[in-house]
Amino acid sequence: MGELVDFFVRSRNFILFVLLEVLCFYFIINTSNYWSVTYFNTSNRYAAQVLAWSNAANDYASLREVNADLALENQRLNTQLTKLLQSKPAAPAEYQADSAFADRFKFTVAKVIDNTTQFADNYITIDKGTDDGIRPGMGVISPTGVVGNVKVCNKHFSVITSILHSEFLVSSKLTKANEIGSAKWDGVDPHLMKLDAIPRYKPVSKGDSVVTSEFNSTFPPGILVGRVRTVGVQPNQTFYDITFDLATNFSNLSFVYVVNNRLQAEQEQLQKQIESEK
Numbered sequence: 001m002g003e004l005v006d007f008f009v010r011s012r013n014f015i016l017f018v019l020l021e022v023l024c025f026y027f028i029i030n031t032s033n034y035w036s037v038t039y040f041n042t043s044n045r046y047a048a049q050v051l052a053w054s055n056a057a058n059d060y061a062s063l064r065e066v067n068a069d070l071a072l073e074n075q076r077l078n079t080q081l082t083k084l085l086q087s088k089p090a091a092p093a094e095y096q097a098d099s100a101f102a103d104r105f106k107f108t109v110a111k112v113i114d115n116t117t118q119f120a121d122n123y124i125t126i127d128k129g130t131d132d133g134i135r136p137g138m139g140v141i142s143p144t145g146v147v148g149n150v151k152v153c154n155k156h157f158s159v160i161t162s163i164l165h166s167e168f169l170v171s172s173k174l175t176k177a178n179e180i181g182s183a184k185w186d187g188v189d190p191h192l193m194k195l196d197a198i199p200r201y202k203p204v205s206k207g208d209s210v211v212t213s214e215f216n217s218t219f220p221p222g223i224l225v226g227r228v229r230t231v232g233v234q235p236n237q238t239f240y241d242i243t244f245d246l247a248t249n250f251s252n253l254s255f256v257y258v259v260n261n262r263l264q265a266e267q268e269q270l271q272k273q274i275e276s277e278k
Contacts, residue, residue, distance in 0.1 A: 067254060074109075074143050074257070105220050106260040108132060110158070117190040117250045122162040124148065126256060129156045139218035139259040145247025146170060146225045147256050149218055158258075163225075164190050164250060172225050173213040177204050180213045183225050183244075190250055193226060195242040204231050210244050217264045 110132075114125035128134050130153055140147040140160050148162045161168055163185060170183040172195060181197040195210055208228045212219040224247040232241035261267075 104261055104263045106262065108258045110256055110258055112253050112256060115250060115253055117164055120166050120187045122164040124160040124162050126158050126160060129153045129158050131155045134158050134258055140256050141223055141259060142248045142253060142256050146212060146219060146223055147248055170225060171213045171216040172210050174204060175209045175211055177202050177208060183210060191246055192243055193246055195244055198240045198242055200233060200238060200240055204240055204242065206231060217261055217267045219259060
């Protein structure tokens with residue numbers, strides 16, 4: 001307490017000067033309309049700027065929660081859209097898909113906690129595992145397109161084989177050309193992929209959508225893989241050399257959706273049985 005008193009005694013002239021300055025400032029503002037208006041406008045401008053900074057900081061701090069809410073909403077919409085598309089497939093009018101087939105896909109939202117794009121064989125780690133119903137072989141998509149499939153998992157985490165992997169193939173279809181081929185990464189650019197086995201006699205146009213085909217049990221049909229960037233023709237080759245832009249941007253991947261095909265095991269078991277009988 002004595003040190004505080006000593007401080008005021010030593011600084012009494014400076015403190016008196018500050019108090020007089022404040023008093024003069026007060027009298028100037030209250031006795032002059034011009035300075036009163038100027039002070040009001042200036043103080044409001046700075047107060048508004050400080051408030052804008054505060055709101056921006058609060059918005060930034062809440063982005064994680066907002067992104068999580070959006071991911072859950074996308075999960076719900078993905079489920080509804082896939083169920084609707086599966087219940088009304090492109091087939092003759094008399095065909096009706098049963099409820100089990102239409103409702104076979106279930107989506108689980110997960111957060112990406114590790115992701116590589118610089119290697120020939122890339123993997124992604126997510127924060128969901130067997131306790132959340134995840135198992136090896138399940139497909140994984142993002143809000144914009146195909147991501148990969150689950151390779152291994154434990155109780156709380158799973159490792160995904162990225163589509164940016166030298167051995168990863170996706171049965172894909174060109175929507176306009178209505179031709180099916182295999183999408184495969186060539187290990188060069190993480191934004192580009194190749195589409196193989198599209199015959200040269202079929203018309204293929206730049207910008208055509210590459211989507212998952214009906215001939216796989218991992219992904220729902222119609223999930224975007226990318227869009228055609230270039231269409232080349234090699235001499236003495238029967239297929240196009242097609243390069244397309246990936247729909248998923250792996251450099252800023254935050255949330256993914258693990259796809260559970262409830263009928264996958266049943267479908268694959270029957271297919272293996274037929275192959276073993278050949």
